[in-house]
Amino acid sequence: MTQAPVPTADTVRGLVRALVEESGSGGPGPEVRPVRAEDPAFTWWVGPRHVLRLAPDRDASARQRRELRLRDLVRPHVPVALPTGLAQGEWSPGLAYTLDTKLPGGTAEEHDVSAVGEADLAGLLGGLREVQPRQAEALGVPRAAPRSLEALRRMAVAAARRLARADEFDAGLLNQLTPPGAAQLAARPAPSVLVHHRLRGEHLVVSADGRVRGVLGWTDAVLGDPAEDIAGLALAVGSGAAVRAATLAGYGARPCLRGLWLARCDTVVRLAERLEGHGADDPLPLLRNRLRRAWEAILLERVTEFREGGEDGEDGGEGDPAGDAV
Numbered sequence: 001m002t003q004a005p006v007p008t009a010d011t012v013r014g015l016v017r018a019l020v021e022e023s024g025s026g027g028p029g030p031e032v033r034p035v036r037a038e039d040p041a042f043t044w045w046v047g048p049r050h051v052l053r054l055a056p057d058r059d060a061s062a063r064q065r066r067e068l069r070l071r072d073l074v075r076p077h078v079p080v081a082l083p084t085g086l087a088q089g090e091w092s093p094g095l096a097y098t099l100d101t102k103l104p105g106g107t108a109e110e111h112d113v114s115a116v117g118e119a120d121l122a123g124l125l126g127g128l129r130e131v132q133p134r135q136a137e138a139l140g141v142p143r144a145a146p147r148s149l150e151a152l153r154r155m156a157v158a159a160a161r162r163l164a165r166a167d168e169f170d171a172g173l174l175n176q177l178t179p180p181g182a183a184q185l186a187a188r189p190a191p192s193v194l195v196h197h198r199l200r201g202e203h204l205v206v207s208a209d210g211r212v213r214g215v216l217g218w219t220d221a222v223l224g225d226p227a228e229d230i231a232g233l234a235l236a237v238g239s240g241a242a243v244r245a246a247t248l249a250g251y252g253a254r255p256c257l258r259g260l261w262l263a264r265c266d267t268v269v270r271l272a273e274r275l276e277g278h279g280a281d282d283p284l285p286l287l288r289n290r291l292r293r294a295w296e297a298i299l300l301e302r303v304t305e306f307r308e309g310g311e312d313g314e315d316g317g318e319g320d321p322a323g324d325a326v
Contacts, residue, residue, distance in 0.1 A: 005092050006040040007054045009033075015091055016046055019099065051083070051100045054091050061096035062140075063219040068098060069139045070218055074194070078127035080120055081205070081214035103214035108201035109286070113237045114210025121212055121233060121241070122248030125226070129249070131194040133223050141194070144224035146187030149261060153182045156265035159272035166275060168288075169268060173295065177261055185258040192223040199232030226251065230259025231266065239263070239296040256300060263294040 005011075012032045020029040030047030044052045055061040068085040075082050083100040091097040105111075113121070137143070156174055163169035196203075197220045205214035230251070233242035242263075243256045271287045273279025 004056050004095060007042060007091070008040075011091065012044050012046075012052060012054075015097065016052070019087055045102070046099065049102050050086065051102050053098050053100070055096045058094050060219070061090075061094065064096050064098055066140050067218045067221075070136065070141060070221055073135055073139065074127070074131055074218070077130045078215070079123035080212055082218070083214070083216060103205045103216070105205040105207045105213045108204040108206050108212075108236045109289075111206040111208060112210055113204075113206055113212060113241055117206065117210045117212045118237075118241050118245045119248060121237070121245035124212070124215060125229060125246055125249035125251070128194045128196065128229070129226070133192055133194065136194050136221075136223055142222055143192060144195070144197075144222040146225040146227075147262065149185050149187075149258065149265070150179060150182040152262065152265045152269070153177055153179070156268040159269045162272050162276070163268060168271065168275065169291070174265075174268070176301075177264075182261070185254065185261060187225050187227065187258065188254075193226050195222050195224050195226055195228050196220075196232070197222050197224075197228055199229050199236060201236040204236055225258075227255045227259035227262055230256060231263035234260055234263035234294045235267065235290040236293070238293040240298050243298055243300055253300060260294070260298070260301075267291040267294045 009032060013029070016029050016032055030050070031045075032047075032052070033045050034041035035043040035045055035051070042054045042056055044054075046052045053064060055064045065088065068088065071082045071085070081103050083103060085098055085100055087097075087099040089097055153174070157171075160169055160171035160174050164171040196215065196218065198217045199215070200217075203215060203217035204212055205216065207213050230242055230246045233245060236242075237245075239260050243260065246256050246259065267287070267290050270279060270282070271284075271291055274282065274284060274287055
């Protein structure tokens with residue numbers, strides 16, 4: 001495979017200069033700087049109001065182009081803003097770029113989400129359920145099979161023991177999720193919904209008053225298990241806020257608790273991997289914050305009864321108390 005070129009400030013300035021000349025606005029063009037101090041950096045601020053994203057490979061290029069069309073499909077269904085694409089093309093042969101509007105506000109890592117912000121998140125989750133899967137599939141959005149919670153639980157149990165030895169985590173907390181409990185929370189056959197799949201704090205645009213004003217990062221969207229988005233919100237805003245938002249969006253206890261335990265197991269596994277020098281390069285403080293948010297205790301765990309025969313996690317029929325399972 002040919003090694004992709006490394007984008008530099010000169011690369012970005014040349015591209016922006018060409019866009020400025022194309023628009024006929026003249027002048028030296030706006031200031032450019034990397035969004036994060038990455039080396040190499042593939043996402044750049046262009047002046048105060050735009051973001052330039054450079055795809056690092058052909059797969060990312062395809063997903064980035066698809067994202068432009070997907071955002072237009074999603075936009076009418078959700079109460080929050082999505083970036084608008086202003087220009088697209090290739091910054092190197094076969095490698096795409098997109099120039100987007102910048103959404104004003106901070107992130108969920110910088111601002112707490114208020115109760116009204118939780119209602120914004122509920123509108124987002126509810127809106128994603130309204131998107132017709134066949135329309136998303138026509139854009140090339142892939143289908144993704146639900147993950148095995150039991151397999152993830154086993155990985156998390158092993159990782160929790162390693163974290164306990166490093167005095168990072170109480171491994172006994174994972175005893176709350178037993179194998180029968182994981183089986184009860186297994187994904188059920190159901191129509192797939194559009195899932196953002198990366199609802200992390202850095203992708204939620206949050207204003208100083210706690211409102212969720214926008215959502216970024218749609219390149220990894222899939223048709224699949226909505227519990228994955230509930231899990232993402234647990235990492236971003238905490239388990240309580242995530243479950244409240246999902247409940248407001250019409251999700252029942254089962255998908256809420258499944259999302260909660262996906263998030264909890266993920267955070268244990270990711271932190272252990274990072275401490276051992278492999279896995280994602282996310283900063284340790286961020287991984288520890290995600291762990292803390294995901295492991296917030298919530299009342300739903302103690303009061304919910306799982307019942308057979310319900311649709312999309314809604315109660316109906318007889319079942320075992322959730323307290324016996326989780």
